[in-house]
Amino acid sequence: MQKDLGDYRKSYEKSALMEDSISDNPIQLFQTWFYEVENSDGVDEPNAMTVSTVGLDGFPKSRVVLLKKYTHEGFIFYTNYNSEKGKAISENPNLCLSFFWANLERQVIIKGVAEKLPENLSDGYFESRPEGSKLGAVVSEQSTVIDSRAVLEDNLARLEKEYSDKEIERPKHWGGYLVRPVSMEFWQGRPNRLHDRIRYTLTDEYEWKMERLAP
Numbered sequence: 001m002q003k004d005l006g007d008y009r010k011s012y013e014k015s016a017l018m019e020d021s022i023s024d025n026p027i028q029l030f031q032t033w034f035y036e037v038e039n040s041d042g043v044d045e046p047n048a049m050t051v052s053t054v055g056l057d058g059f060p061k062s063r064v065v066l067l068k069k070y071t072h073e074g075f076i077f078y079t080n081y082n083s084e085k086g087k088a089i090s091e092n093p094n095l096c097l098s099f100f101w102a103n104l105e106r107q108v109i110i111k112g113v114a115e116k117l118p119e120n121l122s123d124g125y126f127e128s129r130p131e132g133s134k135l136g137a138v139v140s141e142q143s144t145v146i147d148s149r150a151v152l153e154d155n156l157a158r159l160e161k162e163y164s165d166k167e168i169e170r171p172k173h174w175g176g177y178l179v180r181p182v183s184m185e186f187w188q189g190r191p192n193r194l195h196d197r198i199r200y201t202l203t204d205e206y207e208w209k210m211e212r213l214a215p
């Protein structure tokens with residue numbers, strides 16, 4: 001079987017990324033772009049990002065997770081610390097996060113170092129989740145092999161009974177990671193494949209160096 005996809009071709013014409021009109025601080029530029037994406041049409045989950053880890057098997061692995069907060073310190077997502085990604089991060093905290101916002105013809109690629117959030121912050125976020133999501137975090141031993149879907153549904157039914165009249169506490173193996181960026185690259189599609197790429201790199205002096213990369 002084969003299918004030729006060579007005819008998928010698009011000219012990117014929506015915007016530009018010029019040094020003299022962007023912030024010296026990449027998190028500031030991220031905020032500007034994120035705001036524009038949130039206020040544009042055609043993106044369902046603007047906070048969906050691809051998280052890549054280097055696995056214990058030596059292979060990179062990427063999967064989508066939801067960005068739940070960003071601050072001047074970095075980017076926060078929540079997951080199961082015992083999952084495949086959790087185990088990978090405990091051996092090698094260097095991660096890559098990436099966003100592709102097709103409607104605005106933009107990509108952001110962030111390299112950074114992950115650390116577990118302080119427990120009280122994970123508690124606070126867990127508290128704010130709907131009951132169903134809380135139970136889901138308790139029920140699922142993320143990334144383990146299970147015999148069937150029934151395993152999950154039976155566990156859920158059991159836990160729904162068990163917790164019908166008590167608070168669901170955050171399982172200790174579930175929580176957030178803060179990813180502190182060391183490099184952030186912004187890509188804006190342009191006509192004739194002459195796309196704009198601006199990369200910010202954190203220097204020893206904790207300042208950001210801005211460079212333009214060839215597309």
Ligand SMILES: Cc1cc2nc3c(=O)[nH]c(=O)nc-3n(C[C@H](O)[C@H](O)[C@H](O)COP(=O)(O)O)c2cc1C
Pocket residue numbers: 045048061063064065066067077078079080083084085086142143
């Ligand atoms: C749109 C979307 C959002 C997701 N959000 C999360 C999330 O916030 N946290 C999470 O652990 N998994 C999330 N997932 C599931 C992950 O992609 C992945 O299946 C899971 O984290 C297990 O990954 P691992 O086995 O590589 O650790 C999401 C998946 C999709 C498609």
